[in-house]
Amino acid sequence: MNSLQKLEILADAAKYDASCASSGAARKDSTGGKGVGSTGGTGICHSYTPDGRCISLLKVLLTNVCLYDCHYCINRRSSNVRRARFTPEEVVDLTLSFYKRNYIEGLFLSSGIVRSADYTMELVIKVAKSLREQHHFRGYIHLKTIPEASPELIAEAGKYADRLSINVELPTPEGLKILAPEKNVHRTRDAMATIQSKITETKETCKELKKANSRVKKPTYASGQSTQMIVGADQSNDSQFLNRAGDLYGNFKLRRVYYSAFSPIPEPSVILPLKSPPLIREHRLYQADWLMRFYKFDVNELTTAQAPNLELDIDPKLSWALRNRSFFPIDLNRSPLEMLFRIPGLGVRNAQRIVGLRRHHAVRLEDLVKLRVNLKKTLPFMICVNHNPAKLELDSAALRAKFAPPPEQIEMDFSTPIIVPKATSMTAQQEAKHGEF
Amino acid sequence: MRTITIDPTFRAWRSRARTLLDERVHPNDVIWSTKGNDTDELFGFAEPTHENVIKFPVSQINNRVKVPAYFIKLSETVSCHRSQQQWSMLYHILWSITYEQERDILVDQTNDTMRKLEHMRKSISRDIHKMRAFVRFRQVDSIEPENNRENYVAWFEPEHLIVRANTPFFRKRFAGMNWSILTPDECVHWDGNEISYTEGVDQSHAPEGDELEELWKGYYRSIFNPARVKIKMMQSEMPKKYWKNLPEAEIIEELIQTSTDRVNGMMKEENRPLKPEPKNKYLDHLKQLNDNE
Numbered sequence: 001m002n003s004l005q006k007l008e009i010l011a012d013a014a015k016y017d018a019s020c021a022s023s024g025a026a027r028k029d030s031t032g033g034k035g036v037g038s039t040g041g042t043g044i045c046h047s048y049t050p051d052g053r054c055i056s057l058l059k060v061l062l063t064n065v066c067l068y069d070c071h072y073c074i075n076r077r078s079s080n081v082r083r084a085r086f087t088p089e090e091v092v093d094l095t096l097s098f099y100k101r102n103y104i105e106g107l108f109l110s111s112g113i114v115r116s117a118d119y120t121m122e123l124v125i126k127v128a129k130s131l132r133e134q135h136h137f138r139g140y141i142h143l144k145t146i147p148e149a150s151p152e153l154i155a156e157a158g159k160y161a162d163r164l165s166i167n168v169e170l171p172t173p174e175g176l177k178i179l180a181p182e183k184n185v186h187r188t189r190d191a192m193a194t195i196q197s198k199i200t201e202t203k204e205t206c207k208e209l210k211k212a213n214s215r216v217k218k219p220t221y222a223s224g225q226s227t228q229m230i231v232g233a234d235q236s237n238d239s240q241f242l243n244r245a246g247d248l249y250g251n252f253k254l255r256r257v258y259y260s261a262f263s264p265i266p267e268p269s270v271i272l273p274l275k276s277p278p279l280i281r282e283h284r285l286y287q288a289d290w291l292m293r294f295y296k297f298d299v300n301e302l303t304t305a306q307a308p309n310l311e312l313d314i315d316p317k318l319s320w321a322l323r324n325r326s327f328f329p330i331d332l333n334r335s336p337l338e339m340l341f342r343i344p345g346l347g348v349r350n351a352q353r354i355v356g357l358r359r360h361h362a363v364r365l366e367d368l369v370k371l372r373v374n375l376k377k378t379l380p381f382m383i384c385v386n387h388n389p390a391k392l393e394l395d396s397a398a399l400r401a402k403f404a405p406p407p408e409q410i411e412m413d414f415s416t417p418i419i420v421p422k423a424t425s426m427t428a429q430q431e432a433k434h435g436e437f
Numbered sequence: 438m439r440t441i442t443i444d445p446t447f448r449a450w451r452s453r454a455r456t457l458l459d460e461r462v463h464p465n466d467v468i469w470s471t472k473g474n475d476t477d478e479l480f481g482f483a484e485p486t487h488e489n490v491i492k493f494p495v496s497q498i499n500n501r502v503k504v505p506a507y508f509i510k511l512s513e514t515v516s517c518h519r520s521q522q523q524w525s526m527l528y529h530i531l532w533s534i535t536y537e538q539e540r541d542i543l544v545d546q547t548n549d550t551m552r553k554l555e556h557m558r559k560s561i562s563r564d565i566h567k568m569r570a571f572v573r574f575r576q577v578d579s580i581e582p583e584n585n586r587e588n589y590v591a592w593f594e595p596e597h598l599i600v601r602a603n604t605p606f607f608r609k610r611f612a613g614m615n616w617s618i619l620t621p622d623e624c625v626h627w628d629g630n631e632i633s634y635t636e637g638v639d640q641s642h643a644p645e646g647d648e649l650e651e652l653w654k655g656y657y658r659s660i661f662n663p664a665r666v667k668i669k670m671m672q673s674e675m676p677k678k679y680w681k682n683l684p685e686a687e688i689i690e691e692l693i694q695t696s697t698d699r700v701n702g703m704m705k706e707e708n709r710p711l712k713p714e715p716k717n718k719y720l721d722h723l724k725q726l727n728d729n730e
């Protein structure tokens with residue numbers, strides 16, 4: 001098998017991991033050194049594939065041979081997919097060659113589990129160590145960590161990586177038991193705690209060294225960790241997804257939780273029949289995630305006991321506003337920033353701009369037009385100098401209908417359903433700001 | 438009315454703006470023009486007038502005005518704008534800050550000149566970012582094989598005059614290799630010790646390929662998920678104007694066209710039955726862990 005064939009198999013095997021971030025790493029570069037590479041500041045997306053996802057890292061598996069039998073995964077041991085294996089040296093070479101041509105920001109390395117968790121983890125670490133120590137590589141390295149690997153190995157991985165991640169895959173232990181029998185939520189959380197304590201410890205050591213103005217070389221450790229959940233593979237509802245995300249953000253200070261719509265794979269499992277990926281649901285989850293992280297929403301505000309799933313036809317902030325109408329209208333000129341965050345159609349940046357603007361003059365509708373605020377969404381919920389929404393409208397049952405797309409006649413179709421990947425109804429701009437609104 | 442002709446750089450503009458400010462020349466009385474700009478000849482602005490050859494005595498220049506730090510940052514960035522309309526707008530803002538006590542003008546999101554300048558700044562920042570993303574180096578033979586350094590050359594067509602603004606980024610990132618970035622405006626070179634600039638060239642000077650591009654295209658093909666095609670999303674971040682210099686863009690059409698068939702193929706696949714669990718010590722250990730909970 002030549003390197004192109006290997007690369008095709010091992011990249012194909014890695015593509016279901018949605019994480020692509022290359023930002024948030026510690027500032028470092030190759031100045032004065034023998035190698036190449038720099039990180040710090042925002043990451044760069046070097047290309048985009050027609051699925052709208054960016055290519056920022058060389059995302060490959062070391063091998064797609066795997067002992068586990070996770071039914072959503074193309075690499076599970078029951079699948080008949082072609083297997084391949086890179087040597088650590090091959091991955092090192094490939095990373096450097098791609099990096100020097102400016103195709104990538106760095107490496108995202110993961111692996112199927114071979115022999116044991118420790119054995120696999122050691123191979124993954126070997127690649128990162130060689131890049132850093134032999135080749136003086138200063139680019140981005142993201143390592144997938146195996147929760148069952150020994151804590152010493154997990155700690156070592158963080159020395160060479162900018163980011164570590166462990167996928168929780170599904171929000172509930174019950175879901176994992178059926179679809180990923182070898183995996184376990186508690187062990188994953190324990191490993192995340194290990195990583196988190198190392199991250200905090202390193203940050204504190206660095207802070208103290210800086211305070212003491214010491215010349216001792218600062219320890220390096222990954223600056224963050226992230227995870228991924230697969231949406232639509234099991235019966236978990238959005239409330240369960242968001243609660244798990246809230247748990248991980250709160251307890252382990254995760255940088256990101258990625259939501260990946262379960263999409264058709266070659267080699268479908270008998271336990272998990274294929275269906276079209278729930279892309280809108282994935283989008284709504286990202287929006288809700290954004291509300292928790294940047295808009296100061298509590299996880300319990302996003303869904304209700306009666307409706308544990310997010311509404312698909314309107315965004316979660318609008319949905320919250322319609323459920324809590326007594327909160328509105330909000331006065332742009334008087335309310336604190338946190339209240340402005342609650343207005344549908346008003347983003348974090350524009351809310352901050354409005355607070356800046358109103359120090360100089362009272363905010364008027366014209367200002368909102370210049371800030372390109374989505375007025376249709378915003379108007380019923382806010383007050384400014386020359387606008388006051390009709391009380392009638394805010395109380396009207398018809399308000400929701402104004403925003404939801406018009407109901408469509410369902411076409412009855414009795415032929416065998418063939419699922420075609422359908423472009424979503426989101427506009428390009430909406431999609432571009434995936435998760436923002 | 439004065440016509441001021443400058444090199445299209447921030448330093449040149451700043452030095453002229455300082456003297457004009459000292460003399461209290463109102464922004465409406467100045468026409469800014471740049472060397473090498475075709476419109477100069479078209480309208481006859483480039484003719485040296487009495488004013489723009491006068492050398493001002495140094496003493497006057499020392500009377501420095503203080504401006505908010507953000508104004509310097511903004512003007513440095515918008516200096517790269519290809520339109521050359523930034524100079525007059527910057528002088529207007531400078532005038533307002535200095536003589537009309539309007540320091541808040543910089544944060545006034547509703548001032549028209551500021552909005553235009555902010556728009557320019559955004560457009561340039563985006564261009565700078567896209568250059569960092571879409572420059573593609575191609576390896577070329579070493580001129581001095583004995584020094585053991587690899588040589589790479591890239592061709593790029595930026596929207597604005599951003600080569601110099603972007604140089605520090607590439608120098609820091611690719612310190613360990615020799616490289617050149619060729620553009621129609623100017624070219625930049627790094628030899629491991631210093632940066633040098635040469636005049637712009639056309640694309641015929643750039644290398645035509647690199648063996649590694651086959652692997653890169655292979656990677657691009659494999660990392661694409663045919664089950665979630667979102668073409669608009671791709672194009673909003675990677676507009677078609679960049680495609681001609683991206684090796685991977687060649688296969689975009691093919692990937693889109695075959696995606697539906699690939700997914701339908703997967704949907705028709707028969708479900709794979711479970712295989713018996715292999716005998717493995719580690720799996721036994723995992724099972725024990727799971728049972729104990």
